[in-house]
Amino acid sequence: MRIGIPKENIQEEKRVALAPAGVDSLTRSGHTIYFQSGAGEGSNFSDEEYRQAGATIVYSAEEVYRRTELIAKVTPLSDIELSLLQENQILFSFLHLAIGNKSTIEDLLKKNITAIGYELIENESGLPVLHSMSEIAGQLSIQIAERYLESYTKGGRGILLGGITGVAPAAVVILGAGVVGTTAARAALGRGAQVIVLDKDLNRLRKIDSTFHQQLTTVMANPYTISRGVKFADVLIGAVLIKGEKTPHLVSEDMVKQMKKGAVIIDVSIDQGGCIETSHIKTISDPTYYLHDVIHYCVPNMPALVSKTASYGLNNASLPYIQNIADNGLSNALLGDTGLANGVCTYKGYVSNEAVANIFNFEYRRLRIFSTN
Numbered sequence: 001m002r003i004g005i006p007k008e009n010i011q012e013e014k015r016v017a018l019a020p021a022g023v024d025s026l027t028r029s030g031h032t033i034y035f036q037s038g039a040g041e042g043s044n045f046s047d048e049e050y051r052q053a054g055a056t057i058v059y060s061a062e063e064v065y066r067r068t069e070l071i072a073k074v075t076p077l078s079d080i081e082l083s084l085l086q087e088n089q090i091l092f093s094f095l096h097l098a099i100g101n102k103s104t105i106e107d108l109l110k111k112n113i114t115a116i117g118y119e120l121i122e123n124e125s126g127l128p129v130l131h132s133m134s135e136i137a138g139q140l141s142i143q144i145a146e147r148y149l150e151s152y153t154k155g156g157r158g159i160l161l162g163g164i165t166g167v168a169p170a171a172v173v174i175l176g177a178g179v180v181g182t183t184a185a186r187a188a189l190g191r192g193a194q195v196i197v198l199d200k201d202l203n204r205l206r207k208i209d210s211t212f213h214q215q216l217t218t219v220m221a222n223p224y225t226i227s228r229g230v231k232f233a234d235v236l237i238g239a240v241l242i243k244g245e246k247t248p249h250l251v252s253e254d255m256v257k258q259m260k261k262g263a264v265i266i267d268v269s270i271d272q273g274g275c276i277e278t279s280h281i282k283t284i285s286d287p288t289y290y291l292h293d294v295i296h297y298c299v300p301n302m303p304a305l306v307s308k309t310a311s312y313g314l315n316n317a318s319l320p321y322i323q324n325i326a327d328n329g330l331s332n333a334l335l336g337d338t339g340l341a342n343g344v345c346t347y348k349g350y351v352s353n354e355a356v357a358n359i360f361n362f363e364y365r366r367l368r369i370f371s372t373n
Helices: 020-028 047-052 061-066 079-084 102-110 128-148 179-190 202-211 223-232 253-257 268-272 302-328 330-336 354-360
Strands: 002-005 032-036 056-058 070-072 090-093 114-117 171-175 194-199 217-220 235-238 264-267 288-291 294-297 344-347
Touching: 002 061, 020 032, 020 047, 020 302, 032 047, 032 061, 047 056, 061 079, 070 302, 079 102, 090 302, 102 344, 102 354, 128 179, 128 235, 128 264, 128 268, 128 294, 128 302, 171 179, 171 223, 179 194, 179 202, 179 235, 194 202, 194 223, 202 217, 217 223, 223 253, 235 268, 264 268, 302 330
Parallel strands: 002 032, 002 070, 032 056, 070 090, 090 114, 171 194, 171 235, 194 217, 235 264, 264 294
Antiparallel strands: 114 344, 288 294
């Protein structure tokens, strides 16, 4: 199969879809990789590393798209990238169509694109590709919060996350006990913070409580407890995920107004719309704003801050799926892996993701695959 890896061109994205090791694996299996020159530079991978791994280096995104059957990328499609897609191509990327534009989906349908969202691929333990990025985002959320609690940040509270003898640590309140919430809790506990985790799933709360041996506080999430937790927080981490859907606002603007002056909000859910009413998308170079005396950090591609780690993580999680399609063909790969099939949003000119179909009023059709053998 001919596989293309273009350079990311939006949101100051420095990750790359496949590391040289992933390209090596595919070329050893007889597949052809067209790699856009410079696509790995943001993650400190040189063109020469990809060339040695067997890739053919090309010098424009147009050539990558024109010469390939499958495109592997990272961020949701820009308008330019959408225009470059070829009829009947396979697209692997984070898509987040539920918060995108209807016109994007219409263009995918017109071109008969098989669009597979990394964030929707499942296996027996969860969402494997998204998991790798969520682990990074959870850790980064605490690292970032520490920085914005400092006195030299405009409006910062001037407090140390872990406190010292005789001085209380910061209170870190985490909404959601999934992968982001768990890794954020681990990082915060490691720095000595007081950690409170809210979730509406009692089993998740039991799991995180057991994981950290009752070193944190778990609370059932409802409007009353969320309101109390938000008011108490020095740091509020939004770590809510509803698979494939826009995240609901669990924290209202009135709640934000009740927060401590200089408190920090890290809304990791912003890539799915955000779970805090006052959140809106920012960028890595301009990541924060100050509203109601509260610092907001709302960057949808946080893992790009550690692009090499993130690119390796993405490579490790996505490569088995790309390899499966390349080795066995799209139809056979989807037939043999229902978790991969769950990631398909558009297929043969129709919408195969029910949540996206409902949001944008498209006809929804269940994915119907027939073997090519």
